[in-house]
Amino acid sequence: MIEGFTALYIFMLAAFTGYEVISRVPVILHTPLMSGSNFIHGIVVVGAMVALGHAETPVEMAIGFVAVFLAAGNAVGGYVATVRMLEMFQPKQKETNS
Amino acid sequence: MSMLIEIVYFIAAAVFIIGLKQMSSPVTARQGIVWAGIAMAIATLITFGDPAVYAHGSINIILIVVAIVAGSIIAYITAKRVEMTDMPQMIAIYNGMGGGAAAAIAAVELVKVAAGGEAPNTTVLTLATLGAIIGAVSFSGSAIAFAKLQGLINKTLRLPMHMMINLIIFAAMLVLGGMMAFTGQIDPTILLIFFVLTIVFGIMFTLPIGGADMPVVISLFNALTGLAVAFEGFVLQNAAMIIAGTVVGSSGTLLTQLMAKAMNRPISNVLFSSFGSADGSAADEEVEGSMKEVQAPDAAIMMAYASKVIIIPGYGMAVAQAQHKLAELTKVLEARGVEVKYAIHPVAGRMPGHMNVLLAEAGIDYDKIYDLEDINPEFPTSEVALVIGANDVVNPVARTNPESPIYGMPILDADRAQNCIVIKRGRGAGFSGIENHLFYANNTQMLYGDGQKMVGELVAGVKELG
Numbered sequence A: 001m002i003e004g005f006t007a008l009y010i011f012m013l014a015a016f017t018g019y020e021v022i023s024r025v026p027v028i029l030h031t032p033l034m035s036g037s038n039f040i041h042g043i044v045v046v047g048a049m050v051a052l053g054h055a056e057t058p059v060e061m062a063i064g065f066v067a068v069f070l071a072a073g074n075a076v077g078g079y080v081a082t083v084r085m086l087e088m089f090q091p092k093q094k095e096t097n098s
Numbered sequence B: 001m002s003m004l005i006e007i008v009y010f011i012a013a014a015v016f017i018i019g020l021k022q023m024s025s026p027v028t029a030r031q032g033i034v035w036a037g038i039a040m041a042i043a044t045l046i047t048f049g050d051p052a053v054y055a056h057g058s059i060n061i062i063l064i065v066v067a068i069v070a071g072s073i074i075a076y077i078t079a080k081r082v083e084m085t086d087m088p089q090m091i092a093i094y095n096g097m098g099g100g101a102a103a104a105i106a107a108v109e110l111v112k113v114a115a116g117g118e119a120p121n122t123t124v125l126t127l128a129t130l131g132a133i134i135g136a137v138s139f140s141g142s143a144i145a146f147a148k149l150q151g152l153i154n155k156t157l158r159l160p161m162h163m164m165i166n167l168i169i170f171a172a173m174l175v176l177g178g179m180m181a182f183t184g185q186i187d188p189t190i191l192l193i194f195f196v197l198t199i200v201f202g203i204m205f206t207l208p209i210g211g212a213d214m215p216v217v218i219s220l221f222n223a224l225t226g227l228a229v230a231f232e233g234f235v236l237q238n239a240a241m242i243i244a245g246t247v248v249g250s251s252g253t254l255l256t257q258l259m260a261k262a263m264n265r266p267i268s269n270v271l272f273s274s275f276g277s278a279d280g281s282a283a284d285e286e287v288e289g290s291m292k293e294v295q296a297p298d299a300a301i302m303m304a305y306a307s308k309v310i311i312i313p314g315y316g317m318a319v320a321q322a323q324h325k326l327a328e329l330t331k332v333l334e335a336r337g338v339e340v341k342y343a344i345h346p347v348a349g350r351m352p353g354h355m356n357v358l359l360a361e362a363g364i365d366y367d368k369i370y371d372l373e374d375i376n377p378e379f380p381t382s383e384v385a386l387v388i389g390a391n392d393v394v395n396p397v398a399r400t401n402p403e404s405p406i407y408g409m410p411i412l413d414a415d416r417a418q419n420c421i422v423i424k425r426g427r428g429a430g431f432s433g434i435e436n437h438l439f440y441a442n443n444t445q446m447l448y449g450d451g452q453k454m455v456g457e458l459v460a461g462v463k464e465l466g
Helices: A004-022 A027-053 A058-087 A090-097 B002-022 B029-047 B058-081 B084-114 B122-149 B162-183 B188-206 B211-235 B239-262 B267-272 B296-304 B315-320 B323-335 B354-361 B372-381 B451-464
Strands: B308-313 B339-344 B369-371 B384-388 B419-424 B444-448
Touching (some): A004 B002, A004 B211, A004 B239, A027 A058, A027 B029, A027 B084, A027 B239, A027 B354, A058 B058, A058 B084, B002 B239, B084 B188, B084 B211, B084 B354, B122 B162, B122 B188, B162 B188, B211 B239, B211 B267, B296 B419, B308 B354, B315 B323, B315 B451, B323 B339, B323 B354, B323 B451, B339 B354, B384 B451
Parallel strands (some): B308 B384, B339 B369, B384 B419, B419 B444
């Protein structure tokens, strides 16, 4: 179980990690990075699956269904958008290096 | 099985952090997102093995599969089809979906309590409620941000006493949420009112914010969704959600700060003052001088015989899809020995780095693209500054007029170049509705027309000179 202070420690360490990881990013990557972090919170899909999984009444199922649907959209849309943006940087880079 | 799930979640959380780290360098960015993608796919698959998912019957499993497939297909198709220029609003909408999902998770848990289920302890209920508020606000707010950037809502709407109404909704939301969390007694009607309030608050909060500020707002909602996901992760005892959500929450907050700083305005100012709604008094003031029009062939001659040209792209370039023509113009000018540089304002376009992405798409080299601090000293030594579809970020009023809403914002010193050519679709004021004094300056000439067409004519003009 994750509770009380353990949860607080996780929050604190993860918060510092996020801050540090992103603090030295060139402006050029800000949009792809925002899109990438947008994809990462798509992990909400596993929570949505649990929510729908243990839903019992029709109302709970309907809300759970919406949760999974939205979460899947977040993850897949975020992934495809990020990859598409990053693709623009790849081949160009090799050309300029040669 | 549950041990295996824990291990997969643990690895996924680590891979997400490493992936984010890799995404902060152009060389490793692609492998970063691919690894994160694989980790998420595996985490999703392994979750089917969680007793909480499969123990309640096959209908739930079928619903889960249907929801995943439907959401994925719709998102995949839209993300593949959308034009690069429209990417910011798509990020807003995908982000809003994540916020909505977090709120819906909270809703399922709260509905369970309302239906007479056993109430979890106050900490869990509080976090569930907070996650619900943040997620739902991010959901409806992102939808409004999308509508604004997509051009579905053109005006900034501001009701009389708007701030007061927002405060009342906010307070009502907190009171209802607090009541549910601390008493553990949830009435279905109150729960419904609570969620309606959160959705309405997201809408009311975002409506008065001008389109020019949307990058900051999208970034803020991105951070908020992360936070909501972290809170719901705690409710469901899911460490991967807590860690990934918190990391996104803090990195998103940092990114939001960087953007607001680039505009030289505190975040509170962006969110609560209606910059961009064109009701500022500065718009009414007299401007000295007049706008001088120039034809494309003459502008082409100026650029062809210059030694250095600095190009300043803005959102107008994105709208006109002029980046490929700009790449061509760069080529023909460089063939004549003209030095070409690009100056990118930190908030040019609708997201930080928006212009960089578009220029990269058109094949313009990184090393020609400069940030504000690096390029500003070079304007006095360049013969031509070509402004294409940028407005507020080159308005000298930001330096000179303390009355102006954009006073103090760092700008690109296009007015200090020996000549300034501005490509502009029409004569109207910019997104903020503030008159741009640059357009009236003696050394400025206006080239009216569609960005792509005009740059095309410039290319033709330069080519004709042989």
